[in-house]
Amino acid sequence: xxxxxxxxxxxxxxxxxxxxxxxxxxxxxxxxxxxxxxxxxxxxxxxxxxxxxxxxxxxxxxxxxxxxxxxxxxxxxxxxxxxxxxxxxxxxxxxxxxxxxxxxxxxxxxxxxxxxxxxxxxxxxxxxxxxxxxxxxxxxxxxxxxxxxxxxxxxxxxxxxxxxxxxxxxxxxxxxxxxxxxxxxxxxxxxxxxxxxxxxxxxxxxxxxxxxxxxxxxxxxxxxxxxxxxxxxxxxxxxxxxxxxxxxxxx
Amino acid sequence: xxxxxxxxxxxxxxxxxxxxxxxxxxxxxxxxxxxxxxxxxxxxxxxxxxxxxxxxxxxxxxxxxxxxxxxxxxxxxxxxxxxxxxxxxxxxxxxxxxxxxxxxxxxxxxxxxxxxxxxxxxxxxxxxxxxxxxxxxxxxxxxxxxxxxxxxxxxxxxxxxxxxxxxxxxxxxxxxxxxxxxxxxxxxxxxxxxxxxxxxxxxxxxxxxxxxxxxxxxxxxxxxxxxxxxxxxxxxxxxxxxxxxxxxxxxxxxxxxxxxxxxxxxxxxxxxxxxxxxxxxxxxxxxxxxxxxxxxxxxxxxxxxxxxxxxxxxxxxxxxxxxxxxxxxxxxxxxxxxxxxxxxxxxxxxxxxxxxxxxxxxxxxxxxxxxxxxxxxxxxxxxxxxxxxxxxxxxxxxxxxxxxxxxxxxxxxxxxxxxxxxxxxxxxxxxxxxxxxxxxxxxxxxxxxxxxxxxxxxxxxxxxxxxxxx
Numbered sequence: 001x002x003x004x005x006x007x008x009x010x011x012x013x014x015x016x017x018x019x020x021x022x023x024x025x026x027x028x029x030x031x032x033x034x035x036x037x038x039x040x041x042x043x044x045x046x047x048x049x050x051x052x053x054x055x056x057x058x059x060x061x062x063x064x065x066x067x068x069x070x071x072x073x074x075x076x077x078x079x080x081x082x083x084x085x086x087x088x089x090x091x092x093x094x095x096x097x098x099x100x101x102x103x104x105x106x107x108x109x110x111x112x113x114x115x116x117x118x119x120x121x122x123x124x125x126x127x128x129x130x131x132x133x134x135x136x137x138x139x140x141x142x143x144x145x146x147x148x149x150x151x152x153x154x155x156x157x158x159x160x161x162x163x164x165x166x167x168x169x170x171x172x173x174x175x176x177x178x179x180x181x182x183x184x185x186x187x188x189x190x191x192x193x194x195x196x197x198x199x200x201x202x203x204x205x206x207x208x209x210x211x212x213x214x215x216x217x218x219x220x221x222x223x224x225x226x227x228x229x230x231x232x233x234x235x236x237x238x239x240x241x242x243x244x245x246x247x248x249x250x251x
Numbered sequence: 252x253x254x255x256x257x258x259x260x261x262x263x264x265x266x267x268x269x270x271x272x273x274x275x276x277x278x279x280x281x282x283x284x285x286x287x288x289x290x291x292x293x294x295x296x297x298x299x300x301x302x303x304x305x306x307x308x309x310x311x312x313x314x315x316x317x318x319x320x321x322x323x324x325x326x327x328x329x330x331x332x333x334x335x336x337x338x339x340x341x342x343x344x345x346x347x348x349x350x351x352x353x354x355x356x357x358x359x360x361x362x363x364x365x366x367x368x369x370x371x372x373x374x375x376x377x378x379x380x381x382x383x384x385x386x387x388x389x390x391x392x393x394x395x396x397x398x399x400x401x402x403x404x405x406x407x408x409x410x411x412x413x414x415x416x417x418x419x420x421x422x423x424x425x426x427x428x429x430x431x432x433x434x435x436x437x438x439x440x441x442x443x444x445x446x447x448x449x450x451x452x453x454x455x456x457x458x459x460x461x462x463x464x465x466x467x468x469x470x471x472x473x474x475x476x477x478x479x480x481x482x483x484x485x486x487x488x489x490x491x492x493x494x495x496x497x498x499x500x501x502x503x504x505x506x507x508x509x510x511x512x513x514x515x516x517x518x519x520x521x522x523x524x525x526x527x528x529x530x531x532x533x534x535x536x537x538x539x540x541x542x543x544x545x546x547x548x549x550x551x552x553x554x555x556x557x558x559x560x561x562x563x564x565x566x567x568x569x570x571x572x573x574x575x576x577x578x579x580x581x582x583x584x585x586x587x588x589x590x591x592x593x594x595x596x597x598x599x600x601x602x603x604x605x606x607x608x609x610x611x612x613x614x615x616x617x618x619x620x621x622x623x624x625x626x627x628x629x630x631x632x633x634x635x636x637x638x639x640x641x642x643x644x645x646x647x648x649x650x651x652x653x654x655x656x657x658x659x660x661x662x663x664x665x666x667x668x669x670x671x672x673x674x675x676x677x678x679x680x681x682x683x684x685x686x687x688x689x690x691x692x693x694x695x696x697x698x699x700x701x702x703x704x705x706x707x708x709x710x711x712x713x714x715x716x717x718x719x720x721x
Contacts, residue, residue: 128546130538206574208608208609214616220581
């Protein structure tokens with residue numbers, strides 16, 4: 001438990017994406033959840049996805065574990081015995097622990113998101129949720145894959161997106177995108193190699209925080225896909241069934 | 252007696268009793284004040300008259316001596332309702348006058364008699380029995396004779412007596428009347444309250460269709476009954492809605508759960524890996540749909556409970572409508588519809604952006620799902636306009652529309668007019684829109700897009716926000 005692979009946590013340390021891809025160590029997360037049944041299920045499901053889970057069942061022990069050990073991501077339930085989830089987060093932040101936190105909430109009220117993010121959370125998922133949604137968000141928060149955020153040019157295979165000039169090229173050929181399509185591609189490429197769900201796309205590209213109950217996102221993604229794949233042999237934008245989308249260099 | 256005790260307990264009766272007591276006190280004060288004032292004025296007048304008499308007599312004495320004075324006094328004494336005129340010796344014996352005797356000591360002090368004195372008057376038969384009281388002015392002549400000019404106090408006393416009797420009678424009548432009215436009102440009120448409690452007992456027993464009796468006179472009781480009845484109506488409606496919701500939930504969740512179960516059974520039975528995988532994926536999709544339904548249900552109840560009201564801020568409606576057009580335009584196109592929008596710029600309200608966004612998305616979603624009935628040129632028109640009566644966001648399709656008599660129904664939870672449930676959806680979309688509009692003090696209006704078109708009347712759903720206060 002004391003041994004933490006620091007190199008794996010340093011996603012922003014300047015390694016090239018290919019280097020990191022080669023040495024993805026297992027991600028380690030802390031789950032603070034008082035519902036033992038749910039925690040057991042999540043622990044098992046995360047393990048199957050190659051993620052190591054430490055579990056704390058109340059706020060105090062969660063705070064202790066969170067400040068003593070280092071994790072890639074913490075999942076914190078809002079309502080916890082002995083110490084409220086939000087206060088765990090603010091206490092961790094006060095102690096200088098900047099590990100990304102995903103807040104789970106059974107309350108699910110609209111303003112919960114705001115208070116949760118204000119308390120120092122990085123993402124927020126109301127219950128009930130699909131595990132694939134939680135997994136996708138944890139992986140994005142852990143930032144093991146994808147492109148470092150400070151990069152000005154995102155690259156996946158021969159696809160290039162220039163965040164400054166807003167130009168997209170594939171194999172040197174310019175592809176014209178609508179502003180929203182550009183943001184969609186930008187988000188997908190920043191999280192290249194990771195699954196992003198439809199909800200995550202609606203949140204990050206359109207800034208609406210609810211489950212798109214229909215195929216709105218799919219239609220936008222397929223439009224984008226036709227633009228970036230039309231004249232090329234290699235598909236880049238994959239549909240991950242039951243989960244979402246992923247842009248990845250299969251070559 | 253018990254009736255009285257109950258009567259006394261009633262607030263109305265106690266209040267009216269209090270009013271009567273207060274009124275009586277005021278009336279008594281008024282009457283005493285009026286008598287006191289009139290007595291004072293009367294007394295002043297008596298004094299003035301007597302003063303006049305005294306100076307007249309003194310002048311007569313000065314001009315014509317004893318004889319002239321006596322003549323004048325005699326003349327005046329003979330007039331009806333005359334004052335008292337007495338001439339007494341220096342020792343106080345009455346020498347002459349229209350008075351038989353006076354209380355001893357009256358002549359001793361000159362000037363006004365401070366206290367009324369008693370005197371006896373000659374009566375008709377010459378007997379000296381009548382006893383009276385009078386006030387007077389005594390003066391002494393230079394020959395030592397004492398003259399008293401006085402006035403009987405009978406008149407003011409009679410006045411005072413009259414006024415007091417009138418007051419007593421008035422108070423008596425008032426008290427009696429009040430008692431009768433009090434009893435009448437109280438009994439009437441009690442009867443009505445009895446009827447009301449009888450009705451509320453039935454309501455408590457669970458019969459929410461009961462209403463409190465309304466007399467029709469429009470009095471306080473009627474007003475109270477009416478407002479309580481309105482409340483009961485609302486409760487009944489909510490209760491009915493709740494019952495319907497739980498019925499619908501039970502029904503609408505049973506179906507997917509059964510499907511889920513069947514798919515799971517199917518997955519177990521599958522030997523081939525691909526088939527099993529497909530069955531499991533079906534289970535996931537089915538579960539996701541269930542989760543969505545629950546999410547939507549929770550969201551609606553939260554919105555209805557108003558617990559999201561704290562998250563209100565300025566919302567740029569023009570931007571949201573533009574977003575929604577941008578988001579749904581490809582979807583509509585894919586479904587074979589065109590989506591056109593007419594957006595007035597810079598329109599905003601205080602509200603919750605997420606909820607308003609979701610409501611608009613739901614309306615467009617419905618329009619796409621149900622607006623495809625038209626043969627050619629299926630089209631969704633969106634409009635955002637700020638008018639005097641409020642801000643309107645219209646989403647109009649030219650599909651088959653919703654018959655006017657079923658429009659109330661479609662906003663209810665789980666109600667879907669398409670009985671086959673062939674289109675995907677939770678049946679909660681319009682319920683959420685309605686809840687969101689209620690949260691924003693607005694409303695959802697449903698109307699025909701083209702009432703003259705029998706086949707494709709189309710549905711126009713309009714979110715109406717109240718006009719922002721200036």
